[in-house]
Amino acid sequence: MRVVDIMSQRPVTIELDDKLVTVKEIFDRMKFHHLLVVEEGALIGIVSDRDLLRALSPYIGSSVENPRDLATLNKRVHQIMSRKPITLPPDADLGEAITLLLDHSISCIPIIDARSRPVGILSWRDVLRALKGNAP
Numbered sequence: 001m002r003v004v005d006i007m008s009q010r011p012v013t014i015e016l017d018d019k020l021v022t023v024k025e026i027f028d029r030m031k032f033h034h035l036l037v038v039e040e041g042a043l044i045g046i047v048s049d050r051d052l053l054r055a056l057s058p059y060i061g062s063s064v065e066n067p068r069d070l071a072t073l074n075k076r077v078h079q080i081m082s083r084k085p086i087t088l089p090p091d092a093d094l095g096e097a098i099t100l101l102l103d104h105s106i107s108c109i110p111i112i113d114a115r116s117r118p119v120g121i122l123s124w125r126d127v128l129r130a131l132k133g134n135a136p
Contacts, residue, residue, distance in 0.1 A: 003097050004090035006130040007111050007120035013038045014047065014077055021073040023052055034108045034121060037081045042116040045081035048107070055080040087112045090119055094130065097122055 012026060013036045023035060027049050037045035057069035086100055087110045097109055101124055111120035 001094040001130060002090070003088055003092045003094060003109075003111055003122055004120070006094070006126050007090070007122040008032070008126060009120050011036050011110070011118050011121040013118060015039065016044070016076065016078040016081075018077045019073065020052060020055060020075045020077070020080070023047060023077060024056070024073065027052060032123075034123070036110050036118045036121065037077055038118065043085070043087065043110055043112050043118050045078075045083045046085045046108075046110060047077055047081045051080045051082070085110050087116075088122070089113070094127065098127060101127070 012030070012032070014023060014026070016037060016039055026035060027033075033049045035047045036043055037047060055072060055075055057065075057072045059065045059069040060073065086104055086106060088097055088100070090111050090113070092111075100106070100109055108121055108123040110118055111122055113119050
């Protein structure tokens, strides 16, 4: 089985200078946990919901929220993203993807074309769904 057969297509992307308030709004509305960071269309990083939680004040939205807490929403994506993510091409074998997920303790792999443009994202959940579907 190839990665292209089970990856989530049309990944959501953000840019280096997007504010964390934008990232928070996307994660609040959507049911996924990773955003791909692009510059001129090419993948340069990844931001997870966990990265966002670490970067934001835990008091946002609470009764003790203050201007300093709200200021954390003005940080930029480039300040919290993971750079140089591990990637695969769409025609990679599922076994290779599983090995990368396990060996690097990561929860997703951006899938990129020959020009480093994101074409999908493969999460461990995608892998489990595919394996469940192939189970006898």
